[in-house]
Amino acid sequence: MPNPTAAMLVIGDEILSGRTRDANMHHLAGVLTERGITLAEVRMVQDEQPAIVAAVNDLRARFDTVITSGGIGPTHDDITADAIGAAFGRPVDVRDDARTLLAEHYARTGKELNEARLRMARVPEGAVLIDNPVSVAPGFSVENVHVMAGVPSVFRAMVESLLPELTGGQPLLSRSLRVNRGEGDIAGPLGEIAKAMPAISFGSYPFVDNGAYGANIVMRSTDPTALEAAVAALREAFPGATE
Amino acid sequence: MPNPTAAMLVIGDEILSGRTRDANMHHLAGVLTERGITLAEVRMVQDEQPAIVAAVNDLRARFDTVITSGGIGPTHDDITADAIGAAFGRPVDVRDDARTLLAEHYARTGKELNEARLRMARVPEGAVLIDNPVSVAPGFSVENVHVMAGVPSVFRAMVESLLPELTGGQPLLSRSLRVNRGEGDIAGPLGEIAKAMPAISFGSYPFVDNGAYGANIVMRSTDPTALEAAVAALREAFPGATE
Structure with missing residues (x-):
């Protein structure tokens, strides 16, 4: 529900x-x-x-x-x-x-x-x-x-x-990974992962830090196991990503 | 307009x-x-x-x-x-x-x-x-x-x-007075002044500062002369108000 x-x-x-x-x-x-x-x-x-x-x-x-x-x-x-x-x-x-x-x-x-x-x-x-x-x-x-x-x-x-x-729902859990690459480099692999894991909501939030581009990739789900799998998939696609 | x-x-x-x-x-x-x-x-x-x-x-x-x-x-x-x-x-x-x-x-x-x-x-x-x-x-x-x-x-x-x-309009001027009394004391006189000066928009924005109640009274108008008159009226109604 x-x-x-x-x-x-x-x-x-x-x-x-x-x-x-x-x-x-x-x-x-x-x-x-x-x-x-x-x-x-x-x-x-x-x-x-x-x-x-x-x-x-x-x-x-x-x-x-x-x-x-x-x-x-x-x-x-x-x-x-x-x-x-x-x-x-x-x-x-x-x-x-x-x-x-x-x-x-x-x-x-x-x-x-x-x-x-x-x-x-x-x-x-x-x-x-x-x-x-x-x-x-x-x-x-x-x-x-x-x-x-x-x-x-x-x-x-x-x-x-x-x-x-107020009637609450299942708390929405989230994890975030910081990837120090421009969103243009992140978008392709991220889109593939997002497509393969429809139960997870993936958001990409770009930033500029001292002139260098990067993005925080936020994953949200009510299912902690699925969330762990998403973090693992992202870490594999983007070595060096930090939590 | x-x-x-x-x-x-x-x-x-x-x-x-x-x-x-x-x-x-x-x-x-x-x-x-x-x-x-x-x-x-x-x-x-x-x-x-x-x-x-x-x-x-x-x-x-x-x-x-x-x-x-x-x-x-x-x-x-x-x-x-x-x-x-x-x-x-x-x-x-x-x-x-x-x-x-x-x-x-x-x-x-x-x-x-x-x-x-x-x-x-x-x-x-x-x-x-x-x-x-x-x-x-x-x-x-x-x-x-x-x-x-x-x-x-x-x-x-x-x-x-x-x-x-973008097509702009007449810049909206504003003045603000800080009154160190609760809004409940301010509301009566302020309402009278606001009614008497329909060309001015009066807003009252309450605050709590170190446990004491007060409000910032903000006056807005495109007419600087009318705005001066509003400030003067408020100063008379609330002696000790500060800009």
């Missing part, structure tokens, strides 16, 4: 303008791959409701799980909750359990639970809250769409909270 | 598996923003023809320019040229001018222009080559889709080659 699939939707002008470098995608990719879930697509869209709605509805129909980041804070440009509500055709309102979480947190820290902060208790009808141990304001899930904050420390904490809920 | 729009398509399993951290998106975002072109969407898809074709056809219909990265090398997993051909319904074959570029380059460097390397001269019918001063094998453009290598040094060089061809 193929592994479950996931997509990520990164919401925010600050990434697309180049002001901020996204850190969450790389983190999520690693966590999902470890767990045997294939991250099959990532999208990054602006803080605009039609763009978010279109992306969410396309991705949730095509993949088992969708994880979003960004746009769930208290400010005027945080429009993700409303966009998710619109995507599912569900009303969005302050919910009592989310309000209670926030009220207790701000009472402890001596801050006012004002109108802006209360926005963070607004979730679509029927959503399930995602625990936020870092800064309390929760994420939420609607069906297979899981909505998380964009601040990296909070995003990571929410991913940890969500992971036990 | 609104600025021209662009989308980026990142092609490659190595990004989605978390093995490699994409560096090209952040670079392209900065370059386009400087030039007054709005990077409106980014997609990252696997090395699979149907995924690439669907993304290319969706993006090229919706945005003025599409830039892709990855999958144009000599190995079996480099399938971008064929996917772009399929997206446009154009045959893909070795082209004489591209072959000549490669033949001259490999003659100079004493390497063999073998079958694998010759794959890098395959482009869709009617494509325009994009100069690659780093490693010669060219990128190519078909209509509004510009196809570039994924290796960051080559990607950047190809972007430089392409930029003079």
Whole structure:
């Protein structure tokens, strides 16, 4: 059975303008791959409701799980909750359990639970809250769409909270060999090996190191024995390759 | 007139598996923003023809320019040229001018222009080559889709080659103020200011610094005078904000 699939939707002008470098995608990719879930697509869209709605509805129909980041804070440009509500055709309102979480947190820290902060208790009808141990304001899930904050420390904490809920697959194992020859010399023999071992996914990732061309050949499989055989075949074809 | 729009398509399993951290998106975002072109969407898809074709056809219909990265090398997993051909319904074959570029380059460097390397001269019918001063094998453009290598040094060089061809807009200016208060305190006054100044795009990007909450408020506009007024309004609302 193929592994479950996931997509990520990164919401925010600050990434697309180049002001901020996204850190969450790389983190999520690693966590999902470890767990045997294939991250099959990532999208990054602006803080605009039609763009978010279109992306969410396309991705949730095509993949088992969708994880979003960004746009769930208290400010005027945080429009993700409303966009998710619109995507599912569900009303969005302050919910009592989310309000209670926030009220207790701000009472402890001596801050006012004002109108802006209360926005963070607004979730679509029927959503399930995602625990936020870092800064309390929760994420939420609607069906297979899981909505998380964009601040990296909070995003990571929410991913940890969500992971036990996700059905994983067989962990995808990988091995990598570094070959200090140009891809043009590697491609022929590698293509033959890849054709002969269809159970292994072979990727060739070129690099330039001090002016010299080389490539990392990455082999991926859920089968450790097949993976060993692939490494052996590559070592024979490319003597001197290093792990 | 609104600025021209662009989308980026990142092609490659190595990004989605978390093995490699994409560096090209952040670079392209900065370059386009400087030039007054709005990077409106980014997609990252696997090395699979149907995924690439669907993304290319969706993006090229919706945005003025599409830039892709990855999958144009000599190995079996480099399938971008064929996917772009399929997206446009154009045959893909070795082209004489591209072959000549490669033949001259490999003659100079004493390497063999073998079958694998010759794959890098395959482009869709009617494509325009994009100069690659780093490693010669060219990128190519078909209509509004510009196809570039994924290796960051080559990607950047190809972007430089392409930029003079792109129609820019008015450069988007930005100013940023750091406010050392939680977004929940900032949101109310900021929302009022944003409503009063519709020509300015205000973004609030929260951070946690040594346990203390704060936010960078970013203002963007093509109008420098309006931008000054926005900075002044924010400074009045948040005394102690720093640039």
